[in-house]
Amino acid sequence: MWYENYKLVKENGGYVVEIYINPNDSEFSDEFFKNLRENVLDLDDEIKEFMKEKFPDIKINSVKLVLGALVIGSIPFLHHTKAQAVENTTTSSQVSYAETSLNTTGVVTATQLNVRTGPSTSYSIMHLLWQGNRVKVIGESQGFYKIMLSDGRIGWVSKTYLNLDISEAQRKINIVVSTAKSLLGTPYVWGGESPSEGGFDCSGFTQYVYKTAGYSLNRISSEQATQGIYVSKTNLQPGDLLFFSLAGDGRISHVGIYIGDGKMIHSPKTGDVVKTTDITTSYWQSHYITARRIIY
Numbered sequence: 001m002w003y004e005n006y007k008l009v010k011e012n013g014g015y016v017v018e019i020y021i022n023p024n025d026s027e028f029s030d031e032f033f034k035n036l037r038e039n040v041l042d043l044d045d046e047i048k049e050f051m052k053e054k055f056p057d058i059k060i061n062s063v064k065l066v067l068g069a070l071v072i073g074s075i076p077f078l079h080h081t082k083a084q085a086v087e088n089t090t091t092s093s094q095v096s097y098a099e100t101s102l103n104t105t106g107v108v109t110a111t112q113l114n115v116r117t118g119p120s121t122s123y124s125i126m127h128l129l130w131q132g133n134r135v136k137v138i139g140e141s142q143g144f145y146k147i148m149l150s151d152g153r154i155g156w157v158s159k160t161y162l163n164l165d166i167s168e169a170q171r172k173i174n175i176v177v178s179t180a181k182s183l184l185g186t187p188y189v190w191g192g193e194s195p196s197e198g199g200f201d202c203s204g205f206t207q208y209v210y211k212t213a214g215y216s217l218n219r220i221s222s223e224q225a226t227q228g229i230y231v232s233k234t235n236l237q238p239g240d241l242l243f244f245s246l247a248g249d250g251r252i253s254h255v256g257i258y259i260g261d262g263k264m265i266h267s268p269k270t271g272d273v274v275k276t277t278d279i280t281t282s283y284w285q286s287h288y289i290t291a292r293r294i295i296y
Contacts, residue, residue, distance in 0.1 A: 002046055005151070006054070009128050010112075014059035019050065020151065021067045066151075071126070099141040100260060104170070106145065108133045110161035119144035119156045126155050137164060172295050173239035175213040180257050180265040183209070186274040188267045193219075202255050205267040205274060206241060209257060215294055221255040228294040239295055242279065244287045252289055 004022040008015045047063060064071050099119075108129045115127035119141040127149060129135065135157075139146030144156040145164075166174070189199035194208055203221040210217050218224050225243045236242075236258050244254040256266030262280040267273075277284065 003050070006050075007151075008055075008058075010130070011061055011128065014061040015055075016061055017051070017055065017063045018066055019047070019063060021065055099139050099146065101139050102137050102145070102164075104137050104164050104166070105134055106137045106147070106162040106164045108135070108157075108161060109163055113157055113161050115147070115149070115155035115157055116144075117155065119146070123156065127153070129157065135162075137162070169295050172213040172215075173237075176209055176239045176257065176295070177259050179209045179212045180205075180259065180274075183274050184265065184276065186267070188270055188272045188274070190270060192267075200267045200274065202267050206255050206257060210294060213295070217294070222252040224255055225252050225290060225292060228292040229296060231291045231293045233288065233291065236291055237293070239293070241292045241294060243289045243291065244284065245289050246287060248287060250289070254287075258291070 002022060003019050005020045007018050009018060047065075051060065051063065108131055111131050113129040113133075114125045115129060116123040117126050135150075136148040137145050138148055138154075140159070141156075143159050145159055145162050146154065146156055147162075148154055183195070183200075183205070186195060186205075187199035188201065189197060189204075190201050191204070192198060192200045193204040194200070200208060203217075203219060203224060206221075206224060207217045207219060217227060221243060224241060228241070231237070231240055238258060238260045240258040242256045242258050242264050243252045244256075245251055246253045254266070254268075256264035256277070256279075258264050258279075259276070262278055263276050264279050265274065265276050268275065268277070279285070279288070
């Protein structure tokens, strides 16, 4: 069979039919794929027969031919002439973007949700989701979630209209990070353990923040470094504790909370305040000792 699968996608009072090409069918030789843009036009008769058999009484707006994750052809079906080969829609003006990995699922809350080819409304729409649809979420960037559709294609949707299924561990990590951020600007106070004492020292800050999520940390940084589980620098996740030797002698004397994107929140020193710091600088890299994951 020349196709593997197909599905209907609602659009403007009608439907778009997505037909997934079977690359292993004998009709598709290596020569076919070498000249894909020209040869896709020769599928016109097969598509006509397919539509006549499968959807004789349904309003079809268009047909898309899909090979893997790529749309290789399109037919405006209400004014059917010949299949139109599709140009690659990616443009040089679409710049690269930072991305954070995720591994969860989410539920669509909007009546209709556009799935785009990148994390911005400037990217083209590749698919539509409907309220109640559940999708796998594999990343996030610039106010968008990166998702994997049931057919394996990758797209992006607005965070506003997708509710993530959050595990209990993730919920507590969110509490830690949001609490730490809420305390930005609080003064450093040597021996301080709470805002009621005027501020925090480094380990008093981490102890206080984790207490809001239901975890009891030891009081000093070197003892906090014995709690939880070890995590390598390459596998850091938001909420992990980072430990440093400020004297450079290998003895742990400072701790902060990793919040992602190479940054931590910490209470650094007398005369300073709780702040966000880039740990990828040479200073913090050279003083880094280890990291521990408390929530797992």
